[in-house]
Amino acid sequence: MTLAMQxxxxxxxxxxxxxxxxxxxxxxxxxxxxxxxxxxxxxxxSFPPKPFCPxxxxxxxxxxxxxxxxxxxxxxxxxxxxxxxxxxxxxxxGIVDLDEGLRIATRxxxxxxxxxxMAVEIIVLNYRDGPLFAARRCPELPA
Amino acid sequence: xxxDVAILGAAVLPVAxxxxxxxxxxxxxxxxxxxxxxxxxxxxxGIDKSEVSSLAFAQPRPYTQQKYFATFxxxxxxxxxxxxxxxxxxxxxxxxxxxxxxxNDIRLGRSRVALALGINWESAIPAVEHMMNSMRATxxxxxxxxxxxxxxxxxxxxxxxxxxxxKSSREELATVAVKNRRHASLNPIAQFRKPISLEDVLAQKxxxxxxxxxxxxxxxxxxxxxxxxxxxxxKASGRPYVRVRGSGFFxxxxxxxxxxxxxxxxxxxAQRAGQAAYLEAGVTASDIDLAELYAPCTxxxxxxxxxxxxxxxGQGGRLCAEGATSLGGRIPICTSGGLQSRGHPAHVTxxxxxxxxxxxxxxxxxxxxxxxxxxxxxxAELGNYNAAMIHVLEGVR
Numbered sequence: 001m002t003l004a005m006q007x008x009x010x011x012x013x014x015x016x017x018x019x020x021x022x023x024x025x026x027x028x029x030x031x032x033x034x035x036x037x038x039x040x041x042x043x044x045x046s047f048p049p050k051p052f053c054p055x056x057x058x059x060x061x062x063x064x065x066x067x068x069x070x071x072x073x074x075x076x077x078x079x080x081x082x083x084x085x086x087x088x089x090x091x092x093x094g095i096v097d098l099d100e101g102l103r104i105a106t107r108x109x110x111x112x113x114x115x116x117x118m119a120v121e122i123i124v125l126n127y128r129d130g131p132l133f134a135a136r137r138c139p140e141l142p143a
Numbered sequence: 144x145x146x147d148v149a150i151l152g153a154a155v156l157p158v159a160x161x162x163x164x165x166x167x168x169x170x171x172x173x174x175x176x177x178x179x180x181x182x183x184x185x186x187x188x189g190i191d192k193s194e195v196s197s198l199a200f201a202q203p204r205p206y207t208q209q210k211y212f213a214t215f216x217x218x219x220x221x222x223x224x225x226x227x228x229x230x231x232x233x234x235x236x237x238x239x240x241x242x243x244x245x246x247n248d249i250r251l252g253r254s255r256v257a258l259a260l261g262i263n264w265e266s267a268i269p270a271v272e273h274m275m276n277s278m279r280a281t282x283x284x285x286x287x288x289x290x291x292x293x294x295x296x297x298x299x300x301x302x303x304x305x306x307x308x309x310k311s312s313r314e315e316l317a318t319v320a321v322k323n324r325r326h327a328s329l330n331p332i333a334q335f336r337k338p339i340s341l342e343d344v345l346a347q348k349x350x351x352x353x354x355x356x357x358x359x360x361x362x363x364x365x366x367x368x369x370x371x372x373x374x375x376x377x378k379a380s381g382r383p384y385v386r387v388r389g390s391g392f393f394x395x396x397x398x399x400x401x402x403x404x405x406x407x408x409x410x411x412x413a414q415r416a417g418q419a420a421y422l423e424a425g426v427t428a429s430d431i432d433l434a435e436l437y438a439p440c441t442x443x444x445x446x447x448x449x450x451x452x453x454x455x456x457g458q459g460g461r462l463c464a465e466g467a468t469s470l471g472g473r474i475p476i477c478t479s480g481g482l483q484s485r486g487h488p489a490h491v492t493x494x495x496x497x498x499x500x501x502x503x504x505x506x507x508x509x510x511x512x513x514x515x516x517x518x519x520x521x522x523a524e525l526g527n528y529n530a531a532m533i534h535v536l537e538g539v540r
Contacts, residue, residue, distance in 0.1 A: 076299035082274035
């Protein structure tokens with residue numbers, strides 16, 4: 001499953017740092033792959049991906065793909081932003097509950113105020129210096 | 144066997160913009176201001192300087208040039224201590240943790256008189272620059288901050304969810320700001336005291352939708368000193384005092400959002416910490432006469448009052464609009480004016496909460512006085528109420 005991609009012709013305002021462990025997530029994201037870690041002991045997923053399971057502290061984790069579908073739990077439009085984001089205001093951020101049972105925070109792309117609990121998909125924002133992700137309304141109606 | 148703790152005196156600086164720009168020829172400096180407040184608080188308690196043996200400081204903002212501020216102040220005030228001298232940090236909860244550290248020295252018998260104190264200087268730092276710091280404190284630097292979340296954006300998302308789930312409205316939530324300004328108009332140490340109408344609140348520019356300027360905290364500076372003593376010292380003083388009846392703490396093990404989807408607006412930490420504090424105090428929410436809640440935004444006052452059982456779930460907004468949480472109402476909340484109007488010098492904000500409770504429970508709140516107030520609850524939190532510290536306090540006169 002590959003995420004839709006949207007090129008953005010500027011660099012990220014506050015790029016994430018990469019580690020030997022997390023670089024797989026960000027590099028994969030840049031190629032449309034959205035994935036996280038799952039524990040082989042207790043079976044639970046984690047997000048952000050972690051080199052151990054936060055639930056049982058096992059080190060036996062595996063990478064697993066995420067569908068990139070979920071529901072918009074909440075959202076806001078930010079009008080007062082830190083210096084590095086000032087040129088982007090106003091912009092929307094939100095909280096998405098992924099179908100796999102994970103809650104994430106992300107940018108939200110919408111031209112009008114989105115309704116909460118609506119179905120959303122995660123897409124890749126490909127900036128000049130690397131990717132971020134964002135949520136937008138699902139093209140199809142929710143099942 | 145631990146000792147019982149009482150508040151015997153307190154002093155605060157009126158919340159305002161005190162900090163001078165970096166290039167100003169004359170500065171208003173933290174140590175000079177705080178020293179004056181300490182001397183005032185200790186005099187208020189009727190305590191001699193030599194009796195003070197623990198100092199628990201709220202850590203100043205990173206803009207305070209003097210580092211290791213606690214030990215610097217022990218020198219500046221010439222205060223040798225046998226209990227402890229420490230500087231504590233826990234985001235918005237900082238001052239409540241400092242209060243607890245001072246209380247713990249008394250509970251353990253290490254001190255009979257302990258000061259919980261601090262100063263928060265930040266207003267001359269432009270908001271866009273300050274937020275470069277605070278966005279890294281209220282989110283994951285790599286998985287939240289890159290999207291542009293700000294500290295209050297999380298509260299805004301609480302508001303959106305609350306409106307969605309409970310058929311509330313921005314108008315209903317905005318009544319909290321009107322009520323708090325009315326309270327602040329009666330409080331000489333409040334930052335904003337001119338009464339405002341609901342129309343005024345709704346007409347402000349949006350900051351984090353649905354919240355506008357008057358529904359989020361202003362920026363300001365503050366300083367405070369609370370004098371905590373062994374209850375035996377308080378009893379022997381013959382003065383009115385405030386007894387710490389119970390305290391509770393809970394951190395949900397999550398930072399801003401729980402990666403396992405939960406009911407974000409239930410504020411589980413406030414629920415759990417509140418239950419622990421009520422249990423220790425041997426009271427229930429219905430026994431409480433007033434509440435001084437740590438609520439940076441209007442919505443958070445509503446959610447915290449629900450989580451602490453002061454109002455029923457989903458009805459906090461409506462009950463505020465109806466006046467139940469106003470002075471003279473069934474359960475007055477934030478009689479100080481709260482964080483929107485009393486002000487929010489974040490690292491010392493919970494001290495101002497204790498100060499309001501101290502004034503109310505000793506009958507010194509003037510025109511804000513809640514008649515016959517005996518039991519109060521106070522809260523402090525960090526993140527998006529991911530952790531809460533709750534105190535139940537009792538006036539003894």
